[in-house]
Amino acid sequence: MEIDWNLFWQKDRFTVIANFPKALKDFPFSHSYVIDEKYQIHETVKDFLKQECHCSDEKIISALGMVHFSYGKDLFLDVLTSVETRKVRLIFSLLKGEKNLVLEHFFEELIFEEREYFKRLFRNFMYKKGMQLILLENNMNFVCETVKDFFLYTKNRFVHKDDFYDEEIYQYVEMPYTISLVKYFESCGHKIDHDVTFSETLKAIYRGVS
Amino acid sequence: MKYHFRLENFDLKINERVLFEHFSMKLSCSCVFVGESGSGKTLFLKTIETQKCYDTNGTVLFVFPKLTSLKNWKEELDFGNLSPQLQEFCIAFFQNHQRIKSKCDLVKKLFQFPQYLFCDDCHFSLDEILCLLSFCKENHIILCYFTNDIEVIPGFPYVFLLKYGKVVMEGETLLVLKEEKVLKKLGYHLPFYPNMSTQLQYYGLVKKLVFSKEELEEELWK
Structure with a gap:
């Protein structure tokens, strides 16, 4: 599926897309193909980031601290949980200098404190670093606390929704x-x-x- | 026959990180372990499954969800040959057409009627958990569910809360949910209905903690 993400970037605010299929491999953000291949290799998070992003140890340790994953620097890639993998992908993209990120179900499985922390962190990225972020999220409890409008992906098209009471939405995602x-x-x-x-x-x- | 399940002085470490230290538990009712990703929930389950470091006289089964997809649960479970009671449970449990593979894996273990069923996070909704718990109660199965989703807590009578690689709080659900400030300090918020009723108590509109929209409606307009 070819998607022109340029249609969705917005300055200083999140773009949220709900009901988007999971595990697509061609996202600008996720670079999942890189990490998935690396999964086969028994390599630590720090060594992986060092090799792929050509950064100093200090920079990597500081980036891991920023995503609350300092404890993970010596963990092997093949034992990471899904949340930890998403954090490594995020650091990978940031260290590579990506400005526009599509975050695939990033907030899923995070506890309240972490969700709030990452919302603040991403808003800082937008306001201070001029980054643009698209969030692919199916958890409507999170969506309705985060944005006033969003896109619903259905039947291969993106429908703009600003009324959370629209019944059509809940044919696809939980109310x-x-x-x-x-x-x-x-x-x-x-x-x-x-x-x-x-x-x-x-x-x-x-x-x-x- | 009276069944028991005991785990005593259980230790679990990964790369020098202590996840469980001298952890002990006795299971006398269904319970939920809530912990953030990386708190050692899956590792704990896999370790006790493989090392069998518990003491019990009952049957213990484990469920680990897989990320594969499945469309036809009726075919997978041989629905036509199930008893009417099991069919009725399945229809209620599969009402929402999501997480079908995880549900099938769980139901297959459930229909072996073990005394204790340990289930890693299947991302079930509260309604699905309530349906599951009601089946377990009727059939004398103790369900021990591991999740990061605080919303399912109200379904369970007993809660263990994990944080910083330790069990930081445990107790009867109602008592745990009354500790709003402690939960916040630990990084959790209250589940939706207990949270809404707690806030409405500050306005003097509700007198007790409630766990569902039906209870809340009754409290507000009784």
Whole structure:
């Protein structure tokens, strides 16, 4: 599948694409082909990055610290978890000097603290380094807390969506808790404003009840 | 017959990183281990499976999800030959057409009716977990589920929380979820419904922690 990512780059804000198929190998960001081949080789993270990116030990250690993976420098590539592999791919792309990244399900399996940390880190990349980021994400709880609009990938096309209450979306991805809760309250006959994020929904419920 | 499962003074290290140190547990009900990626969940399961370092008089099975895809779960599970009770469970459990391969792997082990079933993260939703737990309860199976998804906690009666390569918190689910500040310090947030009800308690709209939208509706408009 050929995709022209240039259509989606946006300055100073994330572009999110939901329901995009996983494990494509031709992303500008992931360079998964490089790491997947290297998986066959019993090599440490530090040695791999040193060879591929031609960087000093200090730079690699600092980059690993930035993605909260300092403990991983001496781990072998073939024992990394999926989250750790994504972190190594990210460092790989950053050390290679890539400016535009497509992050494939990067936030999946991260705990709350790490999700918030990486959102802040990526926003810094955008605002301070002029980088542009596309997030491929299926977790709509994350999406609705992060952006106001997104693209839904369906039937080989990208459909722009800015209404999280649009039923069509949930034929393809799971409904976020906030939307599900408001819809449930409505089905019980209560009127609640159609808000999207957790804090907005909390206030909407407060208004609806009182 | 009364079954027991005990693990005592279990140690696990990888590259000098201590993941578990003198860890002991007794299983008397289903439980969930929640930990971030790299906290040693899978390694823990694989180690206790291979080393059999536990003491039990029951059957213990392990499930590790694979990333392969599968479309037809009915064919895979020979659905037509299952008893009506098992068919009913399958229909409910496979309602959502995602994670079918993991579900099939799990169901195959489940239908062997072990006393203890250890399951590595299959990324099940809370509804799927509730369906699974209800089946386990009816059939006296103790499920021990490992995940990084805090949202599934409310389904389980008992929780172990992993952080910095250690079990940092464990206890009955309700008691753990009441420790909002401690959970935050550990990098976790409360699951959605307990979180929403906790916040609504600050507004004086709700009096207790709730685990579902139905309970929340009842609390708000009773």
